[in-house]
Amino acid sequence: MNGFPRHNCQLHREREAVARCPSCKRFFCRECVTEHEGRVVCSACLRKEGTEENRAAWKLGGAWRAAQVAAGLALAWLAFYWLGSALVNIPSDFHDGVYWEFQQEWRD
Numbered sequence: 883m884n885g886f887p888r889h890n891c892q893l894h895r896e897r898e899a900v901a902r903c904p905s906c907k908r909f910f911c912r913e914c915v916t917e918h919e920g921r922v923v924c925s926a927c928l929r930k931e932g933t934e935e936n937r938a939a940w941k942l943g944g945a946w947r948a949a950q951v952a953a954g955l956a957l958a959w960l961a962f963y964w965l966g967s968a969l970v971n972i973p974s975d976f977h978d979g980v981y982w983e984f985q986q987e988w989r990d
Contacts, residue, residue, distance in 0.1 A: 903927055
């Protein structure tokens with residue numbers, strides 16, 4: 883023997899452990915661990931990390947989406963406000979059709 887204690891897999895007691903999860907510190911066989919972001923992690927810890935990351939990303943993503951919606955609504959409001967202001971500032975002669983007649987006379 884090499885002097886190291888022999889450990890069995892946490893889920894498969896009859897199998898020899900080949901890795902120790904750095905998160906939970908338990909031993910697992912080859913089938914129970916996976917490599918994720920350069921480290922060997924058990925499926926339970928990977929699942930737990932994934933849900934924590936997803937929750938944090940969802941919270942940040944939700945705030946980001948809300949900010950995008952608010953910015954879009956503000957931009958749409960400004961566009962309609964400026965369009966309305968431009969329409970209000972058009973001279974009344976333009977609406978009566980007199981403006982076009984004046985332009986024709988000026989060209990002749």
